[in-house]
Amino acid sequence: MEDHQIIELYFARDEQAIVQTAVRYGKLCQQVSMNILGNRSDAEECVNDTYLKLWNSIPPARPRSLSAFISRVARNIAIDRYRNLHRKSYNRDLEVALEELSEITPVDTSQEVLKELVQIFLRTLEDTDRRLFLGRYWYASSVKALAKAWGMTPNAVSMRLYKTREKFKAFLTERGYRYE
Numbered sequence: 001m002e003d004h005q006i007i008e009l010y011f012a013r014d015e016q017a018i019v020q021t022a023v024r025y026g027k028l029c030q031q032v033s034m035n036i037l038g039n040r041s042d043a044e045e046c047v048n049d050t051y052l053k054l055w056n057s058i059p060p061a062r063p064r065s066l067s068a069f070i071s072r073v074a075r076n077i078a079i080d081r082y083r084n085l086h087r088k089s090y091n092r093d094l095e096v097a098l099e100e101l102s103e104i105t106p107v108d109t110s111q112e113v114l115k116e117l118v119q120i121f122l123r124t125l126e127d128t129d130r131r132l133f134l135g136r137y138w139y140a141s142s143v144k145a146l147a148k149a150w151g152m153t154p155n156a157v158s159m160r161l162y163k164t165r166e167k168f169k170a171f172l173t174e175r176g177y178r179y180e
Helices: 003-011 016-037 040-057 066-085 092-103 111-124 127-137 143-150 154-174
Strands: none
Touching: 003 016, 003 066, 016 040, 016 066, 040 066, 092 127, 092 154, 111 127, 111 154, 127 143, 127 154, 143 154
16 A cells, blocks of 8 residues: 555544554564664564554644654654663663764754754765665664674774764754854
8 A cells, every 4th residue: 555545544544544554664663663672572562652653643744755754753752662761771872873963963953954954964975875874863773783784894884974974064064053
């Protein structure tokens, strides 16, 4: 079933919307949640919470990209769950990724503006750098997992991510954004 058809099922309040979402995007939700949480049962709970959140969000939302909307919902739910479950012990990869991002996030911008800037910046990158950046900072994949997926060494992935973060910081600086 196509995305626009699934969205119409949500607007019709047809429970098939959840079924079709699970068929088309269940693995994506599971992967995003598992990358962040590292625990299958917690990830499965996040996937179910994602479906509930989608049901409650569509309508009124009418996402242009259902996969991006679902990924964002799953990611946010998993991060919230991660923070609640791991106040003392934590996923070091996720913490490092969040720290890396905080170093290049300007202090004088809204989330919406930052989102637009990231989208523009990503279009300037070559495919591998764009996919590594998204894998690390959107899907919360570890450097080791990215290295394996791309046939690179972890050091090579880390270096490319560092250079991409530096490019992003320069991109933002050129546009007048400042850092603490």
